[in-house]
Amino acid sequence: MRYTVGVKYTAFLLRYRVPISACALLALIGIGLVAYTHRSFPDIVVTRTATGFVPSKITIHKGQAVVFVSTAEKEFWPASNFHPTHGVYPAFDPKRPLMSDESWRFVFDRVGVWNFHDHLSEHTTGTIIVLGRPGESSRECLSHAATSSPDDLAECWSVDITEALESKGLSAAFDMFATLYAHNPTFRGLSCHDAGHILGASAYKEYEDNHHAIDRPETAYCGYGFYHGFIETMLGDQGPAQYEKVRAYCNALKTDTQLNNPSGACFHGIGHAALDSLPGDVWGDEAKMVRAAIDVCEQAVEGLPERAQCSTGVYNALAVAESAHSYKLAFSTVDPMKLCRSQKEAYQIGCYKEFGIGVIREKRFNRSETIAFIRSFKNAEAEAATLLGYMGDEVARTNGAPDLAAFHTFCESFSSSDDRFACERGVLSGLRQAGAPGKEYEAMFNYCALYGAGSAQTGCYTFSIQQTRDITTNKTVWLNACRAIPDQDIAPLCR
Secondary structure, three states: OOEEEOOOOOOOOOOOOOOOOHHHHHHHHHOOOHHHHHHOOOOEEEEEOOOOEEOOEEEEEOOOEEEEEEOOOOOEOEEEOOOOOOOOOOOOOOOOOEOOOOOEEEEOOOOEEEEEEEOOEEEEEEEEEEEOOOOOOHHHHHHHHHHOOHHHHHHHHHHHHHHHHHHHOHHHHHHHHHHHHHHOHHHHHHOHHHHHHHHHHHHHHHHHHHOOOOOOHHHHOHHHHHHHHHHHHHHHHHOOOOOHHHHHHHHHOOEOOEOOHHHHHHHHHHHHHHHHOOOHHHOOOHHHHHHHHHHHHHHHOOOHHHHHHHHHHHHHHHHHHHHHOHHHOOOOOOOOOHHHHOOOHHHHHHHHHHHHHHHHHHHOOOHHHHHHHHHOOOOHHHHHHHHHHHHHHHHHOOOOOOOHHHHHHHHHOOOOHHHHHHHHHHHHHHHHHHOOOOOHHHHHHHHHHOOOOOHHHHHHHHHHHHHHOOOOOOHHHHHHHHHOOOOOOOHHHOO
């Protein structure tokens, strides 16, 4: 364990004086005197004040410790991004609130750019840049790619993109994001949604400074993580009663005033921010937390479809929190879907889909167990929506290498046409999310080709065309692929 909680900080520098034999000394020299070098740097103190962390940005060396203290006379909780799961650097988290007179010491043993926040006030943030041995940079993290786990790699990429933002600006970070997405299927499957959050949060700050909206195709990648980060940051910055600007931004993303993928992700982001901003006095009460967050949706958003989409962000954030045991929450082992049955009718489907997929992942259901669980809803619309979401999630988890024939066979195994349709749409949505940038249509068209000629194939192609027309990077190549589809009903759509 690299941190201590509950012990007041009493010494600025703790020095170790340990006798070392000649052999041991030679051994230490052989490994670069790593441990001794780490101990040679003094601890750095970061103070949580009433207005934020001071200093809010520091540069330290690998192996150096930071001690967090407070003068704000209230509980605080310094932890790694992202809120609320702290998954970028999980060890950088005391796992509980600290009293105002407590300190917490943490040794940073990973090189990188580590953004952090106060879990009890997530918009209070700071940055810790950890340097390696002389000449190293945060890219040391990626040098271990061959032996790293996927989760470790996801953290490395997030740190790398953050470093690009810090040193080169938003455009360079977008370029890095685009390159990773184009050439690394693991990135597309595991971490690009969170990386999109990072870009979105930074884009909001730029938008506030110069009202310049980001018009890049990458904003649509990875389940619209960009818009989620943008809106969550905007909502937090504007305050809980100032929704006009947030609402206007989401509405501007609509096509012909109709809700679409970007605007839907935008309203979804409001729901996420609503739940993740709730005060501590409602933590642990699932129903009370959801009710409070839905109240925010109903105040911030106009129009029933938009409010329903906002509610999906609430339920998704709740599922994430329960899986991570954040906010004193955990999935019920008796009846986890009881919550959804108690929701307003307009929001129930979104609850079943978002929360249901969270339960499926938490319980590690295999496919047959998943289908049985979905059937237990006894609500045809909720079952279809959850099946669609589940299949999209399954495809995205293949790290860009889905077995199209296997997914097609599974979808076709359903006896109900409604189930087959939901399964197909889920697969296509997953292919769109995890496909090669600008070329998502390739896998989607290949999947549709597995159907025999008929209405099912036409519907598959139609959906795929509508979903990829505006995000392709080479419209000429896309048109040629579209026009090569052997279905006369499709030709008018290839424009």
